Amino acid sequence: xxxxxxxxxxxxxxxxxxxxxIAGYFRLAARQMTAAEKQRLxxxxxxxxxxxxxPKYYGRCLGLLTIALAGLxxxxxxxxxxxxxxxCLCFAMLSLLSxxxxxxxxxxxxxxxxxxxxxxxxxxxxxxxxxxVLAVTLVLATHPPERLSALAVAAATTILGIIAWxxxxxxxxxxxxxxxFECAVDERIRIxxxxxxxxxxxxAPAVLVSFAVLTLPASYRLYQEIAPIVLAAAFxxxxxxxxxxxxxxxxxx
Amino acid sequence: xxxxxxxxxxxxxxxxxxxxxxxxxxxxxxxxLAPGSPLPTVRQLAxxxxxxxxxxxxxxxxxxxxxxxxxDGRRGTRVAxxxxxxxxxxxxxxxxxxxxxxxxxxxxxxxxxxxVSELRRAGEQR
Numbered sequence: 001x002x003x004x005x006x007x008x009x010x011x012x013x014x015x016x017x018x019x020x021x022i023a024g025y026f027r028l029a030a031r032q033m034t035a036a037e038k039q040r041l042x043x044x045x046x047x048x049x050x051x052x053x054x055p056k057y058y059g060r061c062l063g064l065l066t067i068a069l070a071g072l073x074x075x076x077x078x079x080x081x082x083x084x085x086x087x088c089l090c091f092a093m094l095s096l097l098s099x100x101x102x103x104x105x106x107x108x109x110x111x112x113x114x115x116x117x118x119x120x121x122x123x124x125x126x127x128x129x130x131x132x133v134l135a136v137t138l139v140l141a142t143h144p145p146e147r148l149s150a151l152a153v154a155a156a157t158t159i160l161g162i163i164a165w166x167x168x169x170x171x172x173x174x175x176x177x178x179x180x181f182e183c184a185v186d187e188r189i190r191i192x193x194x195x196x197x198x199x200x201x202x203x204a205p206a207v208l209v210s211f212a213v214l215t216l217p218a219s220y221r222l223y224q225e226i227a228p229i230v231l232a233a234a235f236x237x238x239x240x241x242x243x244x245x246x247x248x249x250x251x252x253x
Numbered sequence: 254x255x256x257x258x259x260x261x262x263x264x265x266x267x268x269x270x271x272x273x274x275x276x277x278x279x280x281x282x283x284x285x286l287a288p289g290s291p292l293p294t295v296r297q298l299a300x301x302x303x304x305x306x307x308x309x310x311x312x313x314x315x316x317x318x319x320x321x322x323x324x325d326g327r328r329g330t331r332v333a334x335x336x337x338x339x340x341x342x343x344x345x346x347x348x349x350x351x352x353x354x355x356x357x358x359x360x361x362x363x364x365x366x367x368x369v370s371e372l373r374r375a376g377e378q379r
Contacts, residue, residue: 111301113257113280115293115329171300179258 001207002074005083009066016059022048025192026185029250037252040181047175048185052098062090079149081208085156088200092163095193110176112183118168120187121194126241129234130161130201136227137205143220146212153208160201167194184252188245195242202238206231257285261302269304273312281321281332292322292330 023045030038069083134157141150167190174182209231213224257280261269280286292298295313299306313330316322320337322330358368 109261109301109303111259111261111293111298113259113277113286113292113298115291116297171297171303174258174301176258176260183258 001080001084002070005073005087006067006070008087009063009068009070012059012063012066014063016056016063017054022052022189025188025246026250028247029188032249040178041185044178044181044185047177048173048182048189051173051175052101054094054098054101058094058097062094065090080211081149081153081204084207085153085204088204089156089159092160092197092200095197096163096166110174110179110182112172112174112179116172118165121168121191122164122198123241126164126195126198126238127161129237130157130164130198133157133202133205133231133234134161136230137208139223139227140209140212143212143216145215146208149208149212153204156204157201160197164194164197164201167197180252184250188250191245192242195238195245199235199238199242202231202235206235257283259298259302261304269302270308270312270315273298273302273309274315277312277316278319278321281336286332288332288334288336290332291325291328292332294329 026041026045030041033041066083066087069078069086072078073080073083134154137150137154137157141147141154143150170190172183172186174186176182206228209227213220213228216224257276259273259276261272263269265272267275277286277292286292292313293301295306295309299309302309313322313324317324317330320333320335323333325331355365355368359365363371
């Protein structure tokens with residue numbers, strides 16, 4: 001576990017914008033684009049990255065923090081699930097931060113004149129899944145040795161769920177140079193970020209429960225049998241929704 | 254019908270609510286927003302444009318008062334089915350028909366007073 005988190009930290013140090021950048025959401029979609037569309041995409045993504053402008057040192061700080069947490073876990077100073085929950089939380093905070101920076105950066109703003117629903121980015125199935133994951137995690141808090149870890153992970157999942165929702169309802173961020181394409185890019189980034197955050201919200205509880213069920217007493221037999229399956233299924237569902245969104249063709253009005 | 258967009262430029266002299274009014278009206282007149290099309294909620298549009306919700310609410314209110322938009326209760330705001338531009342067109346066609354009718358009656362020797370009094374009597378009878 002510590003090695004995995006340390007590797008994540010090293011990745012964030014080496015490529016500081018690999019977890020906060022937006023180009024990753026378009027790699028698959030770009031393969032289906034014509035040369036002209038790719039050129040438009042490059043222009044729109046560059047302008048957006050300039051406007052969001054999350055500095056690279058944020059990614060590096062996150063990398064250092066992640067490695068430090070992995071080190072703490074390695075010397076067994078903290079429960080193994082806490083670094084995982086904290087790292088998930090930090091990555092999601094960076095996603096939200098880029099939206100906040102953009103809102104302050106742009107003086108002239110463009111808006112599409114069509115209604116938008118947050119459920120396009122965060123379908124009700126994902127919301128129900130996150131609530132279910134939270135409930136399963138809170139059951140673990142009834143077992144005193146796991147109470148602190150369970151409450152910390154439940155808090156992280158709740159915050160991640162709120163961040164995912166905030167991203168889903170966040171305003172459209174269009175600069176107005178190529179509004180049709182910017183709108184399609186914005187929709188894809190919103191969906192990608194909201195669903196990735198939902199994946200992170202389900203990741204920490206899955207890790208916690210997979211470790212905790214090994215040490216639970218016999219009175220938790222039913223929980224030991226069901227909880228890992230439920231959490232694994234929840235993780236797979238959120239991953240599938242995220243993967244499907246990234247594979248979809250971009251729709252430009 | 255292509256998707257319309259609104260731009261609000263804080264650097265312009267025109268107040269933001271007026272910019273919203275003008276652009277929505279123009280989008281309807283161009284046909285970019287078809288009659289019955291749903292519009293974003295006040296909150297969504299204000300967030301997207303980075304302006305106060307009251308500004309968008311004022312713009313929507315003015316467009317509703319002019320007959321361009323209709324409030325549709327919980328379903329939000331929509332482009333009116335019967336647009337002001339159509340009302341103007343109806344009035345113009347009525348005027349044209351009335352003028353032709355009056356000219357034909359004048360050719361048959363009726364005076365304007367006779368025509369007006371007869372039209373008034375016919376209208377009152379109905």
